[in-house]
Amino acid sequence: DTGVSQDPRHKITKRGQNVTFRCDPISEHNRLYWYRQTLGQGPEFLTYFQNEAQLEKSRLLSDRFSAERPKGSFSTLEIQRTEQGDSAMYLCASSLEPLGTGYEQFFGPGTRLTVL
């Protein structure tokens, strides 16, 4: 078990370009979460999946943001027409489906996006 992995670790892009980030969860975990963290703040929830189903997406920041998990394994987060305000750390986490009320989320190293 290598933990949650994210690719790329860093991305620099120009305003208006599209970017896509990948997250590979811990292998037996069926839940996958995306968060965004700006400097000096705690992470902010964006969306999550159980297997391939996207259970919550109302917190995606705008219609420029979308996420997929087509086979219930890895996930991608796409930002279209990037803006300078999208510059942030994008974090992915995974967990097992809660047993009763209990579960624990584990985080990847993040993708740091800089929009010029």
Add this chain to the structure above:
Amino acid sequence: GIQVEQSPPDLILQEGANSTLRCNFSDSVNNLQWFHQNPWGQLINLFYIPSGTKQNGRLSATTVATERYSLLYISSSQTTDSGVYFCAVDLTGGQLIWGAGTKLIIKP
């Protein structure tokens, strides 16, 4: 929505000192986690503790769910303990709601 407040916001200590970090939350929760974010941004799981007390080496945590707070204790601080400590809670088994963090600096 649920509010999560952490205190103090900043803490500067000498190596070897002990510290207590606090997390208050405004509603009953299903999940509470403590994390340490290192200078490279990696979030490291410290405790999954919706209630009760746990210990792991020099770190321990207590959550009193009925009074809606959790405490993280760090004993005999080391410089590698520096970083930001976050408390995060969840109501429904999905999204974590985060506090603003406590920035800890341990001086040698």
